[in-house]
Amino acid sequence: MSATTVHPTRKPYSPKQAVERMRRGDLGAWPVVGGLIAIAVVFGSLNEHFLSPENLTNLALQMAATGTISLGIIMVLLLGEIDLAAGSVSGLCAVIMTIMNVRHGWNPLLAIVVAVAAGAAIGLLHGLLFTRIRMPSFVVTLAGLIGWQGLLLFLLGEGGTINLPFDGFVAKLSDTWLPPWLAWTLAVALVGAYGGSLLLGRRLRLAADLPVGPAYWAVVRAGFLAVVLAAAVAVLQADRGVPLLLVIFAALVVLLDLVLRHTTFGRWMYAVGGNAEAARRAGINVTRIRVLAFVLSGSLAAFGGILAASRLSAVNQSSGGSDMLLMAIAAAVIGGTSLFGGRGRTYAALLGILVIQSITNGMLLLNVDSSVRYMVTASVLALAVAIDSLARRGSTP
Amino acid sequence: MIRAEDISKRYGAVQALEGVSLDLRPGEVVALVGDNGAGKSTLVKAISGVISPDSGEITIDERPVRIGNPHDAQALGISTVYQDLALCENLDVVANLFLGSERRRWSVLSHIRMERATRDLLTQLDVRIRDIRVPVAMLSGGQRQSVAIARALIGEPKLVILDEPTAALGVEQTAQVLGLIRRLRDRGLAVLLISHNLADVRAVSDRVVVLRLGRNAGEFRTADASQESIVAAITGAAA
């Protein structure tokens, strides 16, 4: 390619257009990042323990289970539907896994696979009731919320609690820490892969004569990721190390994001969430997409339940109960997933659960009464939904 | 050439179409006009496979074809732009253009190939959109209609059917879309335009076909016909 070839570059937005985008609620992840910084400053100054490596490691461990369930919720929220059964399904599948593993002595991996398959089957049932019988997803999963909770109590029977052996595979999941060399290698590999893919994408676009941003921009973005990852690894390394649980959760977030953005399945998820009728006319099998979303939600709920059981080294009658479901939904919405469908990314689960969990964690450290904690969490959720609703109003002409 | 011959369709007690015929040739814009309830939408639905007529025949280059559903119509090169745009407002222009027929390898989207094709197509059609990677919700009405029309061209159709494409647009955006329709004709496509607006019809069409009460009620070469004679055919008043 000759040096004189001038490639069109993507012009940055003028201030006026930037304001316009903002008015339409197209804020991206910035409100959440701002919120996180505010949380860190407020709680960090009120309690010196909040930003300590030990507490941040605990935070990372607390995030993984609910965050995984939240990922599943995002799959159905993207279609403009809701899954109220995710909490119950997570508890039920954790109980199934524990019974297989502890009572029947199954290989733990097999027990996990069977439990996740059970979650998928439950999701399939929800999806079929929703698409075939056309029951509103709200009602299907509300029935699921109660029904699967009932089945959980039935399976647990008299005792009400089953312990997982502390040195067993399942419990070990949440007590495994990456050795420093592995953590750093992983971080470097991630930054390299990210920066490399940006630069490769840029070259391919240039080769196809498509507009590109400036080259330094790819470096800046990769550098930003490098700083974030290095900070995270350094902090976690100062305590027990990078928890395997966090790596599993983050890997799911990244994997699902790639699927949503780069596969036809993902494209059709957004299409169905944006305008199901348009998707149908374009020849997309809308029913199949909807059923698959519920299957994904059920599977991820099951897996999240297993992670929660691993943390507790037990399952009991309140597995997947209390505020787990609301936290998972709130995390998705706070992270920027629209309740109206068609908008959001899997990183919402990561950012949203980080916000919710650090507020909860911070208030626990400050010995704030649970009554106040509930009200604060509810306010944050209401704020996120308000922003979402305004954004929707802004984007419908 | 695409020809609908002697098409009839009855809905209960209503004879929506009775022996209607229509010829569509490459490189020609045909305007289908008529009063409300004249049967325009029903005829279009029969050609685009949304309904099956009770009797009559559709031929492409003299060969009879069976159009049982919209998919058949698309496979035969008949592409329809519905009145309600049928775009996904949350997706960008590229995603909307290729919706349902994404270029892919296995299941992985070929973003670059699709964006290249989108830019080429929009350039050829002289559709100007500043940033084709923002959600369609952020475009103007005329731009969205242009995207909907460009979308109809993705499968390389022979015939594009446009149902009231300018109904919701202002003066300037209407002019944009009419210009786009002319460029479709210049690409050698057959275009069937349904419109209530006689000014648009006269501005852009080569031939006007009038339906009245489910029957053919006149056919004019646009260049030779007066507004009065078309209106008279629509209303059934003696010219």
Ligand SMILES: Nc1ncnc2c1ncn2[C@@H]1O[C@H](COP(=O)(O)OP(=O)(O)O)[C@@H](O)[C@H]1O
């Ligand atoms: N699905 C339907 N069921 C019953 N009657 C219909 C249906 N669709 C159209 N019709 C009737 O057929 C006639 C022609 O309608 P249509 O093709 O929509 O006319 P146009 O599009 O010219 O206004 C009208 O009398 C209308 O009421």
Ligand SMILES: [Mg+2]
């Ligand atoms: Mg009509």
